[in-house]
Amino acid sequence: MNTIATTDPLKTRSRQRSTLRGKLQDALPQIVLAPSFLLTIVFVYGFIVWTGYLSLTNSKTFPSYAITGTRAYERLWRWTLESDPPSSWYTSITNMGIFGSLYIGICLALGLLLAILLDQKIRGEGVLRPIFLYPMALSFIVTGVAWKWFLDPGLGLEQTLHHMGWTSFHFDWIKNKDFVIYTVVIAGVWQASGFVMAMFLAGLRGIDGEIMKAAQIDGASSFQLYRRIIIPLLRPIFLSAFIVLAHMAIKSYDLVVALTSGGPGGSAWLPSNFMYEYTFKRNEMAVGSASAIIMLMTISAIIVPYLYSELKEKAR
Amino acid sequence: MRTFLTTTAVVALALGSAFAPARAADVKEVQMLHWWTSGGEAAALNVLKQDLAKEGFAWKDVPVAGGGGDAAMTALKAMVAAGNLPTASQMLGYTVLDYAKAGVMGDLTDIAKKEGWDKAVPVALQKFSVYNGKWVAVPVNVHSVNWLWINKAVMDKIGGTQPKTFDDLIALLEKAKAAGVTPLALGGQAWQEATMFDSIVMSTGGSDFYKKAFNDLDDASLKSDTMKKAFDNLAKIVKYADANYSGRDWNLATAMVIKGDALVQVMGDWAKGEFVAAKKAPDADFLCYRFPGTDGSVIYNSDMFGMFNVPADRKSAQVALAAATLSKSFQSAFNVVKGSVPARTDVPDTAFDACGKKGMADLKSANESGKLVGSLAQGYGAAPAIANAYKDVVSKFVHGQIKTSDEAVKQLVQAIDDAR
Numbered sequence: 107m108n109t110i111a112t113t114d115p116l117k118t119r120s121r122q123r124s125t126l127r128g129k130l131q132d133a134l135p136q137i138v139l140a141p142s143f144l145l146t147i148v149f150v151y152g153f154i155v156w157t158g159y160l161s162l163t164n165s166k167t168f169p170s171y172a173i174t175g176t177r178a179y180e181r182l183w184r185w186t187l188e189s190d191p192p193s194s195w196y197t198s199i200t201n202m203g204i205f206g207s208l209y210i211g212i213c214l215a216l217g218l219l220l221a222i223l224l225d226q227k228i229r230g231e232g233v234l235r236p237i238f239l240y241p242m243a244l245s246f247i248v249t250g251v252a253w254k255w256f257l258d259p260g261l262g263l264e265q266t267l268h269h270m271g272w273t274s275f276h277f278d279w280i281k282n283k284d285f286v287i288y289t290v291v292i293a294g295v296w297q298a299s300g301f302v303m304a305m306f307l308a309g310l311r312g313i314d315g316e317i318m319k320a321a322q323i324d325g326a327s328s329f330q331l332y333r334r335i336i337i338p339l340l341r342p343i344f345l346s347a348f349i350v351l352a353h354m355a356i357k358s359y360d361l362v363v364a365l366t367s368g369g370p371g372g373s374a375w376l377p378s379n380f381m382y383e384y385t386f387k388r389n390e391m392a393v394g395s396a397s398a399i400i401m402l403m404t405i406s407a408i409i410v411p412y413l414y415s416e417l418k419e420k421a422r
Numbered sequence: 423m424r425t426f427l428t429t430t431a432v433v434a435l436a437l438g439s440a441f442a443p444a445r446a447a448d449v450k451e452v453q454m455l456h457w458w459t460s461g462g463e464a465a466a467l468n469v470l471k472q473d474l475a476k477e478g479f480a481w482k483d484v485p486v487a488g489g490g491g492d493a494a495m496t497a498l499k500a501m502v503a504a505g506n507l508p509t510a511s512q513m514l515g516y517t518v519l520d521y522a523k524a525g526v527m528g529d530l531t532d533i534a535k536k537e538g539w540d541k542a543v544p545v546a547l548q549k550f551s552v553y554n555g556k557w558v559a560v561p562v563n564v565h566s567v568n569w570l571w572i573n574k575a576v577m578d579k580i581g582g583t584q585p586k587t588f589d590d591l592i593a594l595l596e597k598a599k600a601a602g603v604t605p606l607a608l609g610g611q612a613w614q615e616a617t618m619f620d621s622i623v624m625s626t627g628g629s630d631f632y633k634k635a636f637n638d639l640d641d642a643s644l645k646s647d648t649m650k651k652a653f654d655n656l657a658k659i660v661k662y663a664d665a666n667y668s669g670r671d672w673n674l675a676t677a678m679v680i681k682g683d684a685l686v687q688v689m690g691d692w693a694k695g696e697f698v699a700a701k702k703a704p705d706a707d708f709l710c711y712r713f714p715g716t717d718g719s720v721i722y723n724s725d726m727f728g729m730f731n732v733p734a735d736r737k738s739a740q741v742a743l744a745a746a747t748l749s750k751s752f753q754s755a756f757n758v759v760k761g762s763v764p765a766r767t768d769v770p771d772t773a774f775d776a777c778g779k780k781g782m783a784d785l786k787s788a789n790e791s792g793k794l795v796g797s798l799a800q801g802y803g804a805a806p807a808i809a810n811a812y813k814d815v816v817s818k819f820v821h822g823q824i825k826t827s828d829e830a831v832k833q834l835v836q837a838i839d840d841a842r
Contacts, residue, residue, distance in 0.1 A: 191833060370668040387492065
């Protein structure tokens, strides 16, 4: 804080004033910042520490404060290895892997494709862009409920096609324990890919036209142009989109609840569902806290290296 | 940095004093946390509000964002943690005991003695309303889980009769299937599957077995061949559901029976509310039978009003609420609307329909013969951690993650051990 303050010329000038008003003005930015600083300290970092603490107790319905060791983590670890029949935790983390990789991967690919197609100076771009972007404006609950009806074999797509005469059509993923997680991917991708498209579109518009012209003069085909020049230039966008999608994937909770209510036999659970279920419905606060800490460590494993590399580049 | 932290601290103090709680307790007011906000339930609760208004007590709902029992329980947890106790809260089974253990429940023993609740309220229910000899909650109603709800028109069409044994039931379902009707209306959500399994276990092993396994959590019973047979029976009956049952809400399954798309639903007596709301009459349009093999026994769950340890100046309102809740007139008026039966056995059954009358008679006889047992699926058999572990296993068995009844029994024992 102070290092920034002393280099500020305005600040140095005001420091010479010693009136009350001057002092107050001096302190103004700090006074304004203080509440949000305090709130963040308490409600983000304070509660992270609190959750970590609870995960080492044997808290059930209510927090208990005596540290009793790592039993919650041991249980989670045992459940991690329990694949047949799958424990709820095993289902949650494997679903996280499937959902996370497909959701991020398809969103990136689809977003990039849409952005490239929209960038071909086509007519009506102004109409198409908001159409693709619009799903992002919906909440996960709305997305979930709408897709739930659409994918329900007795209500939506399958029923409609049967009425139209295609009676052999069969699509019951949402009712199938092995495929229900993929319906979550479908709904998630539908919602987020337009947003990723907007990010890539902004990136494409930012590329210097001279580079492209030079490449075209050198005889590069448009495939080569994208493959060798444009996509590598979009690297920072990939990174930002990845971070945005990754954290959205990890905290997806409402989508699973609205779309599948947990799926047949709990087969659509993600770790966040697990955490909520155990903490609030099953009164196993310690286990819930331990799973929350594991989720936090997963997110950190992704975010920290990113922040580190970003800050290092800035410092250079 | 240090000056910054100092300023932060000063601002924090200033904010803290500005937001310090400033509210005076109103003696003539009942603060009530509940999730009976929809149609019939809200109307039923209005009776209580009017009863209290006659005695001069105002009613204030504690708002719950999002509605539903889970949101209400989360809100309650936060209120209790903040020391901001409501007069009473709608609560279920073990939640009352959890809060009583935490020492935040009030004591209604004086009024209970005066009104003779010990004798009027079924003994099995007192396990949840009395803690360490003190009355901490009052039951509002008793639901029972082991019912079959049958569409009479469909039943007549296929020429079926009341099933007396589990095999009869399977034969009946087979008849419906042959006639091209969906035999079993099932909602494929964990709690519904487990609710049905409650009835199957009692039908397979009898009420003593049910009590040993699902209330006392006796290891030998949980591991027994009877339990294995119950899982086999579950597998048999689930085959009669339509292909699209997974994830269906219970009231949609009930609607299938009401419309005649399906023959039977195995569900608690709250399903009757749906029939009544659709202007269907018992015996004329629909039939209510006990799940075959469970006649004379009742697997119950119950809504309770937990009474908190409020300051002395709010106590009179609380006592009035408790007394009004257990009054015979309210018990009758409320339960006629809700579809459940009164939580005391000495209420006249004149206002009830045929199913309600049967429910009340069954409750009375089950209470006397010790065949009134708490539903594990509905959280009256064991603590929530265990009840949910049980629902997991049943649901995983129904949906095929657990493939055999041997494996299911093994998983059940392990899951319950884990959650203990």
